[in-house]
Amino acid sequence: MPDEFETIARLFRPLATAPEARGLADDVAVLPSRPGLDLVLTKDAVVDGVHFLPDDPPDLVARKLLRVNLSDLAAKGAQPFGYLLAVAWPERFGWKARAAFAHGLEQDQAAYGLSLLGGDTVSTPGPFTASATLLGWAPQGRVPSRAGAQPGDRLFVTGTVGDGWLGLQAAQGGLERLGREAVDILTMRYRLPEPRLDLGPAIAEVATATADVSDGLLADAAHIASASGVRLELALEAAPLSPEAAAWLAGEDALEGRLALCTGGDDYQILFTAPPGRAPEGTTPIGRVVQGEGLAVTYQDRPVQPDRLGWRHA
Amino acid sequence: MPDEFETIARLFRPLATAPEARGLADDVAVLPSRPGLDLVLTKDAVVDGVHFLPDDPPDLVARKLLRVNLSDLAAKGAQPFGYLLAVAWPERFGWKARAAFAHGLEQDQAAYGLSLLGGDTVSTPGPFTASATLLGWAPQGRVPSRAGAQPGDRLFVTGTVGDGWLGLQAAQGGLERLGREAVDILTMRYRLPEPRLDLGPAIAEVATATADVSDGLLADAAHIASASGVRLELALEAAPLSPEAAAWLAGEDALEGRLALCTGGDDYQILFTAPPGRAPEGTTPIGRVVQGEGLAVTYQDRPVQPDRLGWRHA
Numbered sequence: 275m276p277d278e279f280e281t282i283a284r285l286f287r288p289l290a291t292a293p294e295a296r297g298l299a300d301d302v303a304v305l306p307s308r309p310g311l312d313l314v315l316t317k318d319a320v321v322d323g324v325h326f327l328p329d330d331p332p333d334l335v336a337r338k339l340l341r342v343n344l345s346d347l348a349a350k351g352a353q354p355f356g357y358l359l360a361v362a363w364p365e366r367f368g369w370k371a372r373a374a375f376a377h378g379l380e381q382d383q384a385a386y387g388l389s390l391l392g393g394d395t396v397s398t399p400g401p402f403t404a405s406a407t408l409l410g411w412a413p414q415g416r417v418p419s420r421a422g423a424q425p426g427d428r429l430f431v432t433g434t435v436g437d438g439w440l441g442l443q444a445a446q447g448g449l450e451r452l453g454r455e456a457v458d459i460l461t462m463r464y465r466l467p468e469p470r471l472d473l474g475p476a477i478a479e480v481a482t483a484t485a486d487v488s489d490g491l492l493a494d495a496a497h498i499a500s501a502s503g504v505r506l507e508l509a510l511e512a513a514p515l516s517p518e519a520a521a522w523l524a525g526e527d528a529l530e531g532r533l534a535l536c537t538g539g540d541d542y543q544i545l546f547t548a549p550p551g552r553a554p555e556g557t558t559p560i561g562r563v564v565q566g567e568g569l570a571v572t573y574q575d576r577p578v579q580p581d582r583l584g585w586r587h588a
Numbered sequence: 589m590p591d592e593f594e595t596i597a598r599l600f601r602p603l604a605t606a607p608e609a610r611g612l613a614d615d616v617a618v619l620p621s622r623p624g625l626d627l628v629l630t631k632d633a634v635v636d637g638v639h640f641l642p643d644d645p646p647d648l649v650a651r652k653l654l655r656v657n658l659s660d661l662a663a664k665g666a667q668p669f670g671y672l673l674a675v676a677w678p679e680r681f682g683w684k685a686r687a688a689f690a691h692g693l694e695q696d697q698a699a700y701g702l703s704l705l706g707g708d709t710v711s712t713p714g715p716f717t718a719s720a721t722l723l724g725w726a727p728q729g730r731v732p733s734r735a736g737a738q739p740g741d742r743l744f745v746t747g748t749v750g751d752g753w754l755g756l757q758a759a760q761g762g763l764e765r766l767g768r769e770a771v772d773i774l775t776m777r778y779r780l781p782e783p784r785l786d787l788g789p790a791i792a793e794v795a796t797a798t799a800d801v802s803d804g805l806l807a808d809a810a811h812i813a814s815a816s817g818v819r820l821e822l823a824l825e826a827a828p829l830s831p832e833a834a835a836w837l838a839g840e841d842a843l844e845g846r847l848a849l850c851t852g853g854d855d856y857q858i859l860f861t862a863p864p865g866r867a868p869e870g871t872t873p874i875g876r877v878v879q880g881e882g883l884a885v886t887y888q889d890r891p892v893q894p895d896r897l898g899w900r901h902a
Contacts, residue, residue, distance in 0.1 A: 307728070
């Protein structure tokens with residue numbers, strides 16, 4: 275069983291590149307205020323066997339942990355810069371697995387301009403468990419919430435939906451019929467989602483409400499409707515699909531298949547409302563905001579029964 | 589098994605009292621910068637059976653989780669104001685245990701002026717695991733590190749040492765001979781340490797180096813010596829003891845007993861170096877800073893062999 279002091283000294287200290295981290299020698303990170311900016315914070319946890327598959331490689335687990343948190347920052351238009359990390363290692367997580375986990379962190383630190391800032395490593399008799407607290411800066415007083423959607427706004431989403439959900443099945447060997455290349459692409463969409471930090475700031479400038487799509491497109495749209503006190507109308511056929519998801523859908527009942535793609539979750543795209551004509555390039559209109567409450571879903575102009583939408587009415 | 593949405597809505601949303609928390613409805617907390625102040629962040633994790641006893645009441649586990657983090661902020665002179673929380677519930681943690689955990693958070697939020705700001709709750713097939721990311725403000729550019737101790741400084745500690753270590757034994761039924769009252773006092777010192785937020789700011793104003801005593805007085809003194817590139821001389825007999833620890837010590841070999849109290853850890857006092865005459869009231873001088881390296885421990889003016897000090901030379 276590797277020692278925690280040695281784990282920190284050899285694997286984590288090299289990742290603490292920012293001066294705010296104080297070389298992980300000080301139990302705390304110290305972050306000077308930045309006048310004109312707000313600090314945006316988010317924290318998500320993952321558990322082996324619950325949020326990832328037991329044989330997922332540790333480096334990809336590390337990168338997905340960072341990315342699901344980065345997705346929350348992206349949806350708020352924040353520019354990420356660092357994170358605190360807590361890891362509970364099970365006994366089977368020896369030096370090699372720990373080093374692989376740290377290597378994954380290093381890769382995505384480089385990809386996203388992050389520094390490790392602090393945290394804690396402990397041992398556990400249970401499954402591998404980790405949480406990351408991600409920090410980003412955003413223009414002061416201009417971080418969109420979920421609560422600002424206005425009647426007359428349009429509803430948009432970035433990228434494509436359903437790939438994460440298909441990717442989980444692909445990773446478990448359930449989509450062989452789509453061919454090796456599609457299986458590989460979808461598996462990576464599940465294991466290594468790409469947070470939309472590219473579009474986040476431009477969206478935050480014009481959006482009235484934003485959320486990242488983690489629970490599923492329909493569930494997250496319902497959250498915006500509820501928080502904003504408005505009704506969202508969403509056209510299922512407008513939800514953008516990847517070529518791989520379209521190929522999968524061709525072998526399914528069209529409505530049932532679309533519902534599955536739009537409720538599966540793990541998309542890590544940005545869902546947002548904005549006045550007509552204001553959405554940046556690279557986003558797809560999928561509906562509109564009207565007076566009322568709740569989410570109204572249509573497929574080819576016909577209403578879909580709410581009991582078929584398959585998301586929690588929280 | 590309680591639902592996570594319901595857990596958040598019923599137990600955690602009432603704890604998100606600060607506007608920065610956005611009612612836990614937004615996946616992120618948004619914190620305006622405060623010109624003239626630095627944000628101090630720390631994150632610690634606890635695992636059932638590793639960091640607390642399996643039958644420790646959930647409300648006390650919650651409070652200790654906050655307090656061990658608050659102790660890190662106290663040692664840096666920061667004024668705490670909020671935290672993000674990640675909790676992994678095992679199946680046996682039903683509604684009643686979750687409510688007790690939230691009640692413990694509520695109690696210490698009131699005691700320390702905290703708001704829950706965000707986080708994540710998940711289920712786990714393993715033991716109860718939680719991490720907290722605590723946030724505090726401190727005067728800009730004046731947060732002491734571990735690395736500033738200077739030859740000529742004195743070494744000080746707040747409160748008393750060894751009570752947490754004795755308290756763990758008391759909680760396990762090992763100190764009956766000290767009497768019910770002492771057992772109760774020591775058990776509470778273990779379960780509910782009191783972070784020295786009262787003394788932290790005054791210490792930070794004068795200290796050249798600070799650390800909270802979590803690993804043990806000698807280990808944390810060695811960390812300061814190493815980080816500062818100096819030698820610390822520490823007189824074991826000067827380490828302040830509670831009446832309960834003194835009563836325990838009376839039945840032990842004096843040197844071995846003192847070594848145990850000074851290496852046990854879980855004290856959550858503040859250890860610091862400062863120029864002579866500068867330490868605030870309520871702190872005890874226990875040694876001095878000289879040129880050289882490492883920690884030199886004496887007992888009644890005789891050196892104690894380093895191999896008896898019982899801490900990791902990390």
